[in-house]
Each structure stands twice: as C-alpha cells, then as structure tokens.
Amino acid sequence: DTAVSQTPKYLVTQMGNDKSIKCEQNLGHDTMYWYKQDSKKFLKIMFSYNNKELIINETVPNRFSPKSPDKAHLNLHINSLELGDSAVYFCASRQDLWGVGGYTFGSGTRLTVV
Amino acid sequence: GESVGLHLPTLSVQEGDNSIINCAYSNSASDYFIWYKQESGKGPQFIIDIRSNMDKRQGQRVTVLLNKTVKHLSLQIAATQPGDSAVYFCAENAPSGSRLTFGEGTQLTVNP
Numbered sequence: 001d002t003a004v005s006q007t008p009k010y011l012v013t014q015m016g017n018d019k020s021i022k023c024e025q026n027l028g029h030d031t032m033y034w035y036k037q038d039s040k041k042f043l044k045i046m047f048s049y050n051n052k053e054l055i056i057n058e059t060v061p062n063r064f065s066p067k068s069p070d071k072a073h074l075n076l077h078i079n080s081l082e083l084g085d086s087a088v089y090f091c092a093s094r095q096d097l098w099g100v101g102g103y104t105f106g107s108g109t110r111l112t113v114v
Numbered sequence: 115g116e117s118v119g120l121h122l123p124t125l126s127v128q129e130g131d132n133s134i135i136n137c138a139y140s141n142s143a144s145d146y147f148i149w150y151k152q153e154s155g156k157g158p159q160f161i162i163d164i165r166s167n168m169d170k171r172q173g174q175r176v177t178v179l180l181n182k183t184v185k186h187l188s189l190q191i192a193a194t195q196p197g198d199s200a201v202y203f204c205a206e207n208a209p210s211g212s213r214l215t216f217g218e219g220t221q222l223t224v225n226p
Contacts, residue, residue: 106157
C-alpha cells in the first residue's frame with residue numbers, strides 16, 4: 001500500500017493549458033505539503049495544509065491553487081501553464097505541524113510544459 | 115570520499131569506501147535535522163534524524179554528526195555500496211515546526 005500517492009506520474013502539456021495533480025495519503029497524517037523540485041534538484045516549499053486549513057503559501061504565482069477536500073487529500077491545480085513551470089512536483093505528508101518527524105514523500109509528478 | 119557541502123554537489127567513491135556528505139544549515143534556532151536519500155525517479159526517503167540536544171546518532175551503516183557551533187551536519191555512510199548511489203539532502207526544522215527547509219543536494223556516485 002502506497003503511503004503517499006500522486007497522480008499522474010508524468011504530465012506533458014502545452015503552454016496555456018490548465019492541469020491538476022492529485023495527492024492522497026493513507027497515513028492518517030494531519031499535514032500535507034507541495035514542494036517543487038527544479039532541474040538542480042533543489043526542493044522548494046509551495047504550500048502546506050493542516051487539517052484542510054492553508055498554513056503556508058509561499059511566493060507562488062496565483063496560477064497555482066491548492067485544494068484540500070479533506071485531510072487525506074491535497075490537490076494542485078495550475079492555470080495557464082508556462083514553460084518555467086516544468087519541474088517535478090512532490091506531495092508530502094507529516095504527522096502534524098508541531099511534532100518531531102519527517103515527511104513522507106510521494107514519488108513525484110514530472111511536469112513538462114512544451 | 116568526502117563532499118565539501120554546498121560548493122561540491124557531487125561525490126564519487128569506490129564501492130566499500132566510507133562516504134561523508136556535508137551540509138551547512140542556515141538557522142541557528144533549528145532543533146531537528148533529517149537526512150533524506152532520493153534515488154532517480156523517486157521521492158526523497160527518510161534515512162536518519164537527529165535532535166539538537168545530541169551531537170551524534172547512528173543507524174545501520176549511517177551516522178549523523180551535528181555541530182551546532184558552526185551549524186554543520188554530516189552524514190557518514192560506511193562501506194558504501196552501489197545501491198547507495200543517490201542524491202542526499204539535509205533538512206532542518208525550526209522550533210516553529212511548520213516546515214522542513216532543505217539544503218542543496220549532493221549526488222553520491224558509487225563506482226564498482
């Protein structure tokens with residue numbers, strides 16, 4: 001059983017399109033995150049939700065909109081895709097905001113905008 | 115073999131050698147640190163963690179050392195194996211706890 005699952009694993013789309021990436025965790029964790037990993041492997045936080053509440057919203061274009069219908073799901077919708085959005089997007093979960101413990105990551109979604 | 119952290123993001127070692135991967139963290143208030151391993155095409159995986167009230171912690175073939183004075187973290191891998199080839203990240207957690215901040219990764223390549 002996959003703990004944190006993301007779909008799709010690969011996404012190739014044209015500039016200007018709108019796309020969504022889905023994430024689900026079955027760990028019973030309260031907190032979920034979206035990270036973007038660039039071509040140099042740097043992991044940068046985008047958003048964090050705790051029990052469906054937005055906690056972290058880094059300097060991300062408002063074309064990116066996260067949605068958390070329940071604490072087990074955190075989806076990422078991207079409008080008007082641009083070439084610079086090409087990256088690997090990772091979803092992660094954590095037991096809660098304040099406890100010790102690392103993240104459990106999904107396997108990533110490689111987004112390619114052409 | 116040993117990396118010099120942020121200025122040398124690649125480390126190449128021979129199978130069976132010991133590896134040392136270094137990380138300089140940024141926030142002197144950080145109280146919890148984690149090392150992650152990311153294999154090609156996969157998400158980062160937890161390797162070992164350490165709290166700021168410790169300066170050393172050992173796992174299976176891995177040891178993490180923490181030097182708070184100079185804000186330095188290292189990961190030592192004993193008897194490195196080809197399966198250890200991956201990108202390794204350190205991450206720090208500030209007392210506010212709401213996020214992990216990741217360092218620049220180090221690509222470890224193990225030559226048979």
